[in-house]
Amino acid sequence: MKRLTKIALAAGVLAVATTAIAQPKPENFVKQRQSALALIGWYFGPLGAVAKGEAPFNKEDAVRRTTNLVALSKMPWEGFVAGTENVGNTKALPAIWTKTADFKKAGDNMQAEMAKLAALAAAGDEAGFKKQFGAVGGTCKACHDDFRKQ
Amino acid sequence: MTKPATDLISAPVWDAFVRVFHWSLVLLFTVSIISGKVGGNAIQWHMWSGYAILALVTFRIIWGFVGGEYARYVSFLTGPVRAMKFAKGLLGKTHEHVIGHNPVGGWMVVALLVLLAMQAGLGLFSNDEIATTGPLARYVSDETSITLMGRHRTIGDILLVLVGIHIAAVLFHLIVKKENLIRAMFHGNKELPPELAREAQTARKASITVGFVVLSLAIAAVTVAVNWSTLFKP
Numbered sequence: 454m455k456r457l458t459k460i461a462l463a464a465g466v467l468a469v470a471t472t473a474i475a476q477p478k479p480e481n482f483v484k485q486r487q488s489a490l491a492l493i494g495w496y497f498g499p500l501g502a503v504a505k506g507e508a509p510f511n512k513e514d515a516v517r518r519t520t521n522l523v524a525l526s527k528m529p530w531e532g533f534v535a536g537t538e539n540v541g542n543t544k545a546l547p548a549i550w551t552k553t554a555d556f557k558k559a560g561d562n563m564q565a566e567m568a569k570l571a572a573l574a575a576a577g578d579e580a581g582f583k584k585q586f587g588a589v590g591g592t593c594k595a596c597h598d599d600f601r602k603q
Numbered sequence: 604m605t606k607p608a609t610d611l612i613s614a615p616v617w618d619a620f621v622r623v624f625h626w627s628l629v630l631l632f633t634v635s636i637i638s639g640k641v642g643g644n645a646i647q648w649h650m651w652s653g654y655a656i657l658a659l660v661t662f663r664i665i666w667g668f669v670g671g672e673y674a675r676y677v678s679f680l681t682g683p684v685r686a687m688k689f690a691k692g693l694l695g696k697t698h699e700h701v702i703g704h705n706p707v708g709g710w711m712v713v714a715l716l717v718l719l720a721m722q723a724g725l726g727l728f729s730n731d732e733i734a735t736t737g738p739l740a741r742y743v744s745d746e747t748s749i750t751l752m753g754r755h756r757t758i759g760d761i762l763l764v765l766v767g768i769h770i771a772a773v774l775f776h777l778i779v780k781k782e783n784l785i786r787a788m789f790h791g792n793k794e795l796p797p798e799l800a801r802e803a804q805t806a807r808k809a810s811i812t813v814g815f816v817v818l819s820l821a822i823a824a825v826t827v828a829v830n831w832s833t834l835f836k837p
Contacts, residue, residue, distance in 0.1 A: 494732065501734030505647050586734075587644025593733040594642035603756050 479540045486532025487543075489525055496521045497589070504586035510579040519571035526567040530560050544602040552599075559596040566592050612800035616702055617791040618671035618809035620818070624663050625788055628719075631656050632766065639759065646735045650726070654829050657723035662821040664716055669817065671809030673703030680713070681706040698780055700796050702803050711769055718762050725755040727828065738829045 477485070496518045502508035503515070533549055533556070549556045566589045573582040617625075631652045638649035667676045681689075689706040692699050699705075704712055727737040730748035740748045776782045787793045795803060827834065 494734075498734045504644060504734070584644070590646070590733050590735075591641075591643035594731075597732070603753050 479534075479537045482532045482534050482537045483541045483543050484532075486529040486545075489528035489532065493522060493525045493529070496525065497593075500586055501590070504583045504590075506583075510582065512574065512577045515574035515582060516571075519567070519574040522567055523564075523571045526564045530557075546600050546602055549600050556596075556600055559592070559600065563589065563592040563596065610796060611794035612797055613792045614702075614795050614800035614803035615791050616673050616793045616795075616803055617788060618674055618814075619791070619811075620662075620666060620670060620809055620814045621674045622788055622791055624659055624666070628656065628659055631659070632719075632762075636759070636763065642731075642733070646731070650735070650737075653723050653726045654825055656719060657727075657828075658818075658822045658825040660716055660719045660723065661824060662818045664720065665817045665821065666814070667716075669810075669813055672806035673803075674809065676709075676713070678702075679704035679706075679709035681709065686710060693775075693780070698782070700799055702793065702795060702799050702806075708772065711765065711772070715762070715765055715769065718758055718765065722755065722758045722762060725751050725758065729755045739831060741832060 499508070500515065500518060503510050533545065535550055537543065538545065538547055538550060566585065570582065570585045570589050573585050634652040635649055635656060638645040638647075638652065666674050669675075672678055686706040686709075689699060689701075693707070703709075727739040728743055728748055729752040730736045730740050730745060731752060732749060736748065743751070773784050776784050782794070784793075793803070
């Protein structure tokens with residue numbers, strides 16, 4: 454009985470805590486998406502030197518980066534909620550909230566191409582990896598061109 | 604009055620450096636625009652063509668002081684009054700022959716050179732926020748680099764407009780004024796009235812030696828700039 458009380462109490466505390474963090478302010482959403490995209494840049498950028506032939510292909514490093522990238526590629530989208538159009542230093546264009554289907558497609562494209570890049574890294578396919586890197590970069594650019602202030 | 608073609612004499616106007624510069628630039632500009640718009644791995648081509656353009660334009664800017672007579676700024680830069688007068692004449696029925704760049708075209712040359720130099724220079728410091736940074740971007744803050752990237756995009760658009768006007772003007776000369784400037788830029792000769800043709804024939808020629816020296820210096824300067832971080836490791 455005592456144990457059950459403890460569990461109930463813990464569950465109650467957790468519920469309160471969850472409720473507390475489940476109501477982010479608009480600026481938190483902006484921070485969420487910017488952080489996710491910044492991390493994507495962090496893990497993706499150095500692979501550009503590999504694709505350009507300026508750095509050697511290192512399978513272990515490519516796998517580590519793309520594993521993180523596949524997870525990260527799913528993250529920024531939940532930060533683009535309505536009501537965060539003009540919050541803080543956002544570069545998000547209104548088109549994100551008016552052309553929602555196109556924006557989702559742009560995000561889905563990136564995730565799909567990123568998954569392929571990770572598969573090629575895991576397979577140790579250097580030539581395929583370099584080529585696919587350009588395809589992923591293309592999806593970044595497509596979305597930036599249409600949905601981001603230049 | 605437009606003179607009949609039989610009265611015109613072919614005379615050398617464009618030196619070889621001007622011509623090779625022009626058509627190389629046409630090719631490289633096309634590569635730059637397309638690779639920039641495509642993005643992805645094409646960005647590698649964008650960077651290479653940008654470096655080449657920077658070297659070429661650097662060369663051409665200096666060539667404007669030391670090149671053949673009609674490559675020099677002093678031969679084609681005129682005041683706004685003269686340019687306006689020439690422009691008016693163009694739209695009328697008269698056809699005023701000019702040996703080198705005409706008073707309006709001359710200013711277009713300068714505008715294109717300045718903007719191309721700025722554009723290629725900005726590229727060196729740009730950060731596209733995907734996976735590509737210009738070779739000198741590391742020497743400025745990310746914020747600056749991203750701002751310069753914005754300028755790089757804007758000037759790219761301005762250049763497209765100017766190149767469009769340039770091509771339209773050349774086509775205007777070809778179709779309306781029956782003057783083939785495109786062919787002249789290939790073989791270097793223009794069809795001119797006798798007195799202008801004589802002047803062109805005796806005008807200062809380009810020095811091949813000076814041309815290659817300036818071109819080499821321009822290529823060397825760009826090579827050093829592009830490889831600065833590996834040449835001078837911090």
